[in-house]
Amino acid sequence: MKELVEEIAKALVDKPDEVQVRKVEGEQVTVLELRVDPTDLGKVIGKQGRTARSIRTILGAAGMKLKKRFTLEILE
Amino acid sequence: MGSEPSPSPAPTPLESYYAAIEDLARKIVKLGGFRLEVKLRHLEPVDEHSPATIVDFSGPDAGLLLEAHGELLNAIEYVVLRAVRLEESLFPKISFDCEDYRHMRVEELKLMAQVAADRVRDTGMPFPLGPMNARERRIIHLALNNRPEVRTESDGQGPERKVVIHPASSPARR
Numbered sequence: 001m002k003e004l005v006e007e008i009a010k011a012l013v014d015k016p017d018e019v020q021v022r023k024v025e026g027e028q029v030t031v032l033e034l035r036v037d038p039t040d041l042g043k044v045i046g047k048q049g050r051t052a053r054s055i056r057t058i059l060g061a062a063g064m065k066l067k068k069r070f071t072l073e074i075l076e
Numbered sequence: 077m078g079s080e081p082s083p084s085p086a087p088t089p090l091e092s093y094y095a096a097i098e099d100l101a102r103k104i105v106k107l108g109g110f111r112l113e114v115k116l117r118h119l120e121p122v123d124e125h126s127p128a129t130i131v132d133f134s135g136p137d138a139g140l141l142l143e144a145h146g147e148l149l150n151a152i153e154y155v156v157l158r159a160v161r162l163e164e165s166l167f168p169k170i171s172f173d174c175e176d177y178r179h180m181r182v183e184e185l186k187l188m189a190q191v192a193a194d195r196v197r198d199t200g201m202p203f204p205l206g207p208m209n210a211r212e213r214r215i216i217h218l219a220l221n222n223r224p225e226v227r228t229e230s231d232g233q234g235p236e237r238k239v240v241i242h243p244a245s246s247p248a249r250r
Contacts, residue, residue, distance in 0.1 A: 011155075058108060062107075
């Protein structure tokens with residue numbers, strides 16, 4: 001799941017080498033922390049947060065198949 | 077790459093995006109563990125507003141893709157088209173679809189537009205349609221282009237943005 005977010009983020013940004021995803025496993029929820037170059041923040045968030053929302057939808061659906069909950073946090 | 081002179085003002089043709097679109101869509105499907113296949117299908121466009129290329133998903137997870145008005149399909153489409161940096165003017169030329177869902181939805185929207193326009197004509201009252209994304213709102217606007225008795229406006233912000241059909245006689249909002 002980490003790889004999924006990583007690949008999507010790398011495709012969206014101008015500086016793919018700066019993309020980092022950290023997985024923090026909790027009891028109920030696994031948090032994926034996404035870090036990108038500050039100049040690329042807009043690329044992963046999108047207009048009115050639409051890109052971030054779309055990534056979360058994909059992550060949620062993929063998690064459902066594994067019967068696990070994932071949340072995406074975009075670190076600034 | 078890089079050394080070729082670029083004949084700049086010419087817009088990037090749709091074909092040049094195909095490989096990147098297919099590649100990223102397949103990557104998302106694979107890494108997301110979705111049991112889906114991705115195929116590009118090319119159509120003879122009916123008119124200048126209709127899609128020329130369908131990014132077609134099929135397989136056991138089609139239901140998941142189409143759940144909640146195609147939420148996952150929409151999300152994959154949005155992310156992929158952003159990532160490949162598709163020019164906005166080409167957005168209507170490409171459509172992500174699964175089991176003809178989009179195609180049927182377009183027909184449904186056109187019908188909905190006509191029924192709502194009849195109602196506005198008969199009652200003289202504005203009629204708001206439900207929230208829609210830009211692509212769907214565009215279908216409504218275009219469907220009512222040839223109905224001089226009504227005019228359409230978009231209203232609201234973000235995911236709540238919707239089309240309101242007004243009688244043509246009412247003053248346009250500034």
